[in-house]
Amino acid sequence: xxxxxxxxxxxxxxxxxxxLEAVNIAKYFGATTALSDVSLKAWAGKVTxxxxxxxxxxxxxxxxxxxxxxxDAGELFFKGKKVTLSGPDEARALGIATCYQDLAVCxxxxxxxxxxxxxxxxxxxxxxxIYDAKAADRLAREALSGLGVRLRGNLRSRAATLSGGQKQxxxxxxxxYFGSSCLILDEPTAALAVRQATRVIEHIDRARQMGNAxxxxxxxxxxxxxxxxxxxxxxxxxVIGSFERDEVTMQMLTExxxxxx
Amino acid sequence: MSQKLMSSxxxxxxxxxxxxxxxxxxxxxxxxxxxxxxxxxxxxxFWTIPTLASxxxxxxxxxxxxxxxxxxxxxxxxxLSVGAILGLASFFVVTLMNDFGLSPVLAIVLAVVGATLLGxxxxxxxxxxxxxxxxxxxxxxxxxxxxxxxxxxxxxxAVDMPRTVSNIIAGPMLFGGMRMSxxxxxxxxxxxxxxxxxxxxxxxxxxxxxxxxxAHNLGVNVTRTTVIAFMLSGALAGIVGVMQVARFAxxxxxxxTGIELQAVAVSVIGGTLLSGGYGSAxxxxxxxxxxxxxxxxxxxxxxxxxLYTTIMGxxxxxxxxxxxxxxxxxxxxxPMTGEETEADPMQRVSSVPRGKEIPKSRGEGTTIFPKALPxxxxxxx
Numbered sequence: 321x322x323x324x325x326x327x328x329x330x331x332x333x334x335x336x337x338x339x340l341e342a343v344n345i346a347k348y349f350g351a352t353t354a355l356s357d358v359s360l361k362a363w364a365g366k367v368t369x370x371x372x373x374x375x376x377x378x379x380x381x382x383x384x385x386x387x388x389x390x391x392d393a394g395e396l397f398f399k400g401k402k403v404t405l406s407g408p409d410e411a412r413a414l415g416i417a418t419c420y421q422d423l424a425v426c427x428x429x430x431x432x433x434x435x436x437x438x439x440x441x442x443x444x445x446x447x448x449x450i451y452d453a454k455a456a457d458r459l460a461r462e463a464l465s466g467l468g469v470r471l472r473g474n475l476r477s478r479a480a481t482l483s484g485g486q487k488q489x490x491x492x493x494x495x496x497y498f499g500s501s502c503l504i505l506d507e508p509t510a511a512l513a514v515r516q517a518t519r520v521i522e523h524i525d526r527a528r529q530m531g532n533a534x535x536x537x538x539x540x541x542x543x544x545x546x547x548x549x550x551x552x553x554x555x556x557x558x559v560i561g562s563f564e565r566d567e568v569t570m571q572m573l574t575e576x577x578x579x580x581x
Numbered sequence: 582m583s584q585k586l587m588s589s590x591x592x593x594x595x596x597x598x599x600x601x602x603x604x605x606x607x608x609x610x611x612x613x614x615x616x617x618x619x620x621x622x623x624x625x626x627f628w629t630i631p632t633l634a635s636x637x638x639x640x641x642x643x644x645x646x647x648x649x650x651x652x653x654x655x656x657x658x659x660x661l662s663v664g665a666i667l668g669l670a671s672f673f674v675v676t677l678m679n680d681f682g683l684s685p686v687l688a689i690v691l692a693v694v695g696a697t698l699l700g701x702x703x704x705x706x707x708x709x710x711x712x713x714x715x716x717x718x719x720x721x722x723x724x725x726x727x728x729x730x731x732x733x734x735x736x737x738x739a740v741d742m743p744r745t746v747s748n749i750i751a752g753p754m755l756f757g758g759m760r761m762s763x764x765x766x767x768x769x770x771x772x773x774x775x776x777x778x779x780x781x782x783x784x785x786x787x788x789x790x791x792x793x794x795x796a797h798n799l800g801v802n803v804t805r806t807t808v809i810a811f812m813l814s815g816a817l818a819g820i821v822g823v824m825q826v827a828r829f830a831x832x833x834x835x836x837x838t839g840i841e842l843q844a845v846a847v848s849v850i851g852g853t854l855l856s857g858g859y860g861s862a863x864x865x866x867x868x869x870x871x872x873x874x875x876x877x878x879x880x881x882x883x884x885x886x887x888l889y890t891t892i893m894g895x896x897x898x899x900x901x902x903x904x905x906x907x908x909x910x911x912x913x914x915x916p917m918t919g920e921e922t923e924a925d926p927m928q929r930v931s932s933v934p935r936g937k938e939i940p941k942s943r944g945e946g947t948t949i950f951p952k953a954l955p956x957x958x959x960x961x962x
Contacts, residue, residue, distance in 0.1 A: 412800055420798065426791040428859045429784070437788050438799035440781040450779040476600075494799075 337400035339533035345394035362533040372554030386418035387411035417495035418504040424491035427480040432460040463497035485516025605852030606864030620878035641766035644869030647847035649817030651865040656810035657790035657857030658714035663818040665725035667837030670696040670822025675740040700815020704808030737833040750827035773862035791858030850900040
């Protein structure tokens with residue numbers, strides 16, 4: 321184990337408490353140890369990158385952070401308060417939004433309907449409420465322009481017409497618009513073309529500037545170094561390095577990951 | 582200046598037309614027009630009240646079941662038990678009036694409630710076990726049918742329903758002979774269309790059928806939405822069961838047999854995807870009209886009976902082929918009117934820290950292992 325530096329961002333963070341903090345998390349699946357003694361902090365206005373090879377435990381950790389799994393040991397703190405997440409709904413209600421790589425978008429619904437899904441605006445009275453298409457379009461436009469996402473084509477055309485990158489950006493815009501303070505992004509740039517990935521990275525940066533705590537999972541070192549404020553490296557279910565952006569180089573990360581894996 | 586205005590207006594019209602052609606029901610509307618044109622050219626008897634009454638009566642009953650099936654298919658599930666539910670609902674009306682002495686209105690309401698509960702059972706079984714709805718409802722259809730056989734003892738049971746009630750439900754009250762079921766059919770189609778296109782539940786049903794995991798992640802209650810779709814399917818089958826009692830004043834053990842597959846066929850002709858997520862109630866209406874017109878039209882031109890099922894088979898496969906071909910043709914035309922969101926407030930990211938050591942040539946995709954798509958139904962448990 322090398323350079324266990326300052327726990328990430330302690331010195332220069334603008335706010336005193338991290339938005340989301342995991343302390344000594346462990347998770348076992350039968351005899352397999354998926355995670356042991358994992359700690360992580362996500363600060364407002366900062367991007368924390370989780371790096372690691374396949375099977376390192378990144379996915380298990382984000383499933384714990386987003387309430388899908390319950391940890392077998394360890395504690396979660398949201399804005400300084402201890403929380404136990406009993407399900408994804410609870411995480412979302414707190415303001416922890418998770419965007420999964422392949423699972424963000426319903427292809428045959430329109431762009432607007434995808435953005436408002438689950439939060440559809442309605443009009444009418446008492447129980448007789450119908451979907452308010454105009455308000456939905458307005459929300460969708462606000463959500464997209466808030467992040468600076470530009471879409472060719474109509475808000476009412478099917479999401480299938482979007483590129484992979486646009487779908488990711490749509491998911492990020494949606495999560496931000498509906499009041500999340502912590503964005504968890506699972507491999508948003510995997511399987512994207514270069515230009516699309518650049519776009520998505522720009523949108524992540526925009527989300528950071530708007531004060532979100534971003535946790536970005538990737539195994540692309542380039543993207544990690546491009547956007548990260550903090551880098552946390554995983555191998556075999558443990559944190560093997562936790563760095564400030566200035567402290568790390570490509571070589572260090574490559575060596576660290578390949579040696580441990 | 583006027584030229585620009587014109588061109589933008591005509592482009593809007595073209596875009597509107599394009600969107601319309603992309604609607605799932607479009608092929609079914611075309612098929613209905615073709616079928617009606619063919620038969621009305623073959624027989625002078627086509628545009629007469631008895632013919633139209635016969636077509637609308639068959640179309641209404643088949644169509645209402647199919648709308649329930651369509652909603653459920655959009656949510657990503659089958660219901661093979663609608664035929665048996667229809668039969669049981671008919672039986673409920675008859676037995677509640679005959680053996681329990683309930684008023685016809687109460688018996689009808691309870692029969693529809695009973696049918697809804699049978700749908701609820703389907704929904705709960707599917708969502709609890711995660712077994713494919715095809716299997717679940719195949720099983721329940723046999724159980725429900727068995728119950729109907731047991732209750733009726735295999736014999737037809739007649740009921741004496743007051744004329745006023747049966748007339749309101751399915752009596753020949755319109756335009757000198759058209760049945761009232763047509764009114765209910767149109768009403769239910771309209772309500773189902775509003776449900777699918779203009780309510781939150783409708784949006785959820787579509788989302789759940791396409792990508793249950795995404796819907797779940799966004800806070801949609803996937804289980805509840807699925808169960809409601811099963812209940813709607815059961816309720817609509819129950820309504821048709823009531824209509825058939827009003828029409829025949831009896832129930833027998835085989836009532837509703839085979840309508841489940843006809844309903845699937847109608848949904849498919851109407852542009853609904855068997856894979857879920859997409860479909861239309863108006864399409865189901867048109868599909869039912871197509872089948873009913875063929876059924877009645879063949880009798881009118883005294884064609885041999887076997888032709889009906891044969892033609893129906895050809896139409897089902899043909900409709901899907903035409904649908905696929907047509908929508909791929911239309912979607913190749915790009916949207917006419919673009920709507921770009923507000924200009925990017927942050928033109929280019931210059932603030933992103935860039936590590937000097939990143940070799941530019943390797944820019945992208947060092948390690949890309951796209952995750953396998955998770956099984957579609959997995960999230961619904």
